[in-house]
Amino acid sequence: MGVLVSIGDFSRMTYLSVKALRHYHDIGLLKPAQVDAATGYRSYDTSQIAIAQVIRRFRELDMPLEQVKEVVDAPDLGARNRAIVAYLHRMEAQLDHTRETVASLRALLEDPTPSQPHREVRYRTVVATRALAISERVYMDELEDWWAAAFDELHQLLTTPGRPLPGQDAALYEGEFFEAGHGRVTAFAPITGTPASSGRAAVVEIPAAELAVMTHTGSFADLDTTYAALGTVVAERALGVAGPIREYYLPAEPGEQHMQRIEVGWPIFHTAGRKP
Amino acid sequence: MGVLVSIGDFSRMTYLSVKALRHYHDIGLLKPAQVDAATGYRSYDTSQIAIAQVIRRFRELDMPLEQVKEVVDAPDLGARNRAIVAYLHRMEAQLDHTRETVASLRALLEDPTPSQPHREVRYRTVVATRALAISERVYMDELEDWWAAAFDELHQLLTTPGRPLPGQDAALYEGEFFEAGHGRVTAFAPITGTPASSGRAAVVEIPAAELAVMTHTGSFADLDTTYAALGTVVAERALGVAGPIREYYLPAEPGEQHMQRIEVGWPIFHTAGRKP
DNA sequence: TTGCTCCTCACGTCACGTGAGGTGGC
DNA sequence: TTGCTCCTCACGTCACGTGAGGTGGC
Numbered sequence: 010m011g012v013l014v015s016i017g018d019f020s021r022m023t024y025l026s027v028k029a030l031r032h033y034h035d036i037g038l039l040k041p042a043q044v045d046a047a048t049g050y051r052s053y054d055t056s057q058i059a060i061a062q063v064i065r066r067f068r069e070l071d072m073p074l075e076q077v078k079e080v081v082d083a084p085d086l087g088a089r090n091r092a093i094v095a096y097l098h099r100m101e102a103q104l105d106h107t108r109e110t111v112a113s114l115r116a117l118l119e120d121p122t123p124s125q126p127h128r129e130v131r132y133r134t135v136v137a138t139r140a141l142a143i144s145e146r147v148y149m150d151e152l153e154d155w156w157a158a159a160f161d162e163l164h165q166l167l168t169t170p171g172r173p174l175p176g177q178d179a180a181l182y183e184g185e186f187f188e189a190g191h192g193r194v195t196a197f198a199p200i201t202g203t204p205a206s207s208g209r210a211a212v213v214e215i216p217a218a219e220l221a222v223m224t225h226t227g228s229f230a231d232l233d234t235t236y237a238a239l240g241t242v243v244a245e246r247a248l249g250v251a252g253p254i255r256e257y258y259l260p261a262e263p264g265e266q267h268m269q270r271i272e273v274g275w276p277i278f279h280t281a282g283r284k285p
Numbered sequence: 286m287g288v289l290v291s292i293g294d295f296s297r298m299t300y301l302s303v304k305a306l307r308h309y310h311d312i313g314l315l316k317p318a319q320v321d322a323a324t325g326y327r328s329y330d331t332s333q334i335a336i337a338q339v340i341r342r343f344r345e346l347d348m349p350l351e352q353v354k355e356v357v358d359a360p361d362l363g364a365r366n367r368a369i370v371a372y373l374h375r376m377e378a379q380l381d382h383t384r385e386t387v388a389s390l391r392a393l394l395e396d397p398t399p400s401q402p403h404r405e406v407r408y409r410t411v412v413a414t415r416a417l418a419i420s421e422r423v424y425m426d427e428l429e430d431w432w433a434a435a436f437d438e439l440h441q442l443l444t445t446p447g448r449p450l451p452g453q454d455a456a457l458y459e460g461e462f463f464e465a466g467h468g469r470v471t472a473f474a475p476i477t478g479t480p481a482s483s484g485r486a487a488v489v490e491i492p493a494a495e496l497a498v499m500t501h502t503g504s505f506a507d508l509d510t511t512y513a514a515l516g517t518v519v520a521e522r523a524l525g526v527a528g529p530i531r532e533y534y535l536p537a538e539p540g541e542q543h544m545q546r547i548e549v550g551w552p553i554f555h556t557a558g559r560k561p
Numbered sequence: 562t563t564g565c566t567c568c569t570c571a572c573g574t575c576a577c578g579t580g581a582g583g584t585g586g587c
Numbered sequence: 588t589t590g591c592t593c594c595t596c597a598c599g600t601c602a603c604g605t606g607a608g609g610t611g612g613c
Contacts, residue, residue, distance in 0.1 A: 022516035240298035
């Protein structure tokens with residue numbers, strides 16, 4: 010195809026370090042055009058530069074090598090492009106996330122104890138409900154994607170012709186989800202009839218619970234401040250946590266479309282407390 | 286201060302996993318308010334939630350723990366805020382960088398072999414020059430910051446009253462910079478007089494060289510495509526590389542302020558070539 | 562001959578995650 | 588008694604980087 014060059018030359022043409030190139034050879038991501046049997050010297054073909062540059066750019070975006078391999082090795086051009094577009098989409102979502110985190114951090118550092126409008130705790134007894142639910146083990150850093158997809162799926166099933174969207178969105182989070190960084194999350198929407206449960210969705214019974222509830226107003230990125238405030242109150246009153254934490258997603262107030270309103274509910278029972 | 290809670294409760298209040306909390310204890314970043322001598326059980330104080338949340342946000346932004354520790358432990362509030370502001374600045378620069386990489390990748394995938402206007406190679410003999418220079422070992426991923434700071438410093442020294450900015454900006458990159466991912470980079474600006482060399486800047490002699498030159502027009506993110514094109518030509522003609530690669534930064538054409546114009550020069554000598 | 566480029570192990574890094582195996586209090 | 592929460596090792600992960608120690612061609 011082109012000309013054979015040494016690993017050093019190829020490194021300078023691609024901005025990939027020699028160590029990286031050897032590593033890519035080891036895992037079979039980018040094989041030299043030729044390897045000298047006697048010396049082990051690698052020779053690359055200049056026609057390999059294009060692939061190398063694509064690899065470098067994906068790595069700059071922190072795409073895992075496993076995934077880079079899939080993209081580069083994809084036999085089908087359509088599948089390859091779909092994978093790339095999907096990844097770039099997620100990159101853009103992550104950029105938004107980073108921006109939010111920066112904003113949230115700035116706010117936190119400027120005013121460590123923000124005076125939110127709804128900081129008081131209410132107690133509420135909820136009865137068991139039938140609901141259409143999607144329940145899966147989810148990793149914490151994948152929650153936002155999972156959450157959006159799950160409620161999209163539920164809404165599609167619940168808004169079939171003639172059936173208006175009932176109830177409200179909510180979710181259960183097992184303790185493990187927070188403590189281990191992954192655990193069962195159940196996205197659900199209460200129902201009265203019997204909708205067609207298809208795909209991941211199933212009809213389940215959400216158990217009754219006694220909840221300590223605090224309302225969060227703001228972005229998802231700040232939700233932990235409400236967990237902290239609610240958790241502190243629960244701890245001060247010596248209340249134990251019994252079962253998964255709940256979140257109820259309320260419709261936004263008119264004129265505050267960008268603000269989330271979330272009721273966070275900790276299921277409680279009375280304990281002897283923890284001696285200081 | 287507040288109430289003591291178990292590591293599990295504290296995990297739920299801060300969104301930090303139990304494993305992460307134990308790790309932060311191990312390295313002394315976030316020590317539990319109390320540790321039971323008999324059982325080893327950790328107890329956290331609810332007043333520690335604020336620090337924990339700041340730590341989590343910095344980690345979400347991938348700040349290294351070492352640096353998080355510095356920020357959190359900073360005795361002086363001014364120093365702390367400066368460190369934070371500096372980091373957020375770099376985050377924003379990185380966001381720009383990511384956007385550029387995404388754009389560059391898109392372009393690369395749409396048209397793998399772009400027909401740039403100035404793709405031809407010229408040969409040029411440059412004579413030795415006296416220059417004001419800043420020369421340091423630089424890591425590849427820190428190059429952009431270093432580059433901007435170095436030329437800022439040089440320009441400041443060269444535009445003292447009565448002395449106009451002479452010559453043009455240029456830099457030398459040792460082979461090691463590309464091959465190992467870090468190496469000596471020398472930012473320089475040719476001079477005629479004898480300016481006050483202060484700070485990192487010193488007067489040096491830039492050696493003569495015979496160069497194969499290609500002009501790059503576009504962003505820094507795409508510069509590797511020009512390296513690839515130039516490197517290919519040099520390899521095809523069986524020319525060896527002798528000494529550091531040069532870049533000359535040309536003033537932008539009027540009406541193309543956002544486009545960089547960079548002459549890339551590979552110092553060459555004639556070889557027997559590499560047998561295919 | 563010397564310096565340069567290239568090679569292969571083997572181990573280190575970073576921030577935890579993943580079990581294994583075990584304890585303490587309701 | 589059982590299940591739950593917590594504990595401490597020890598090792599794994601990911602994408603290379605960091606030496607050590609050695610070879611081959613000009």
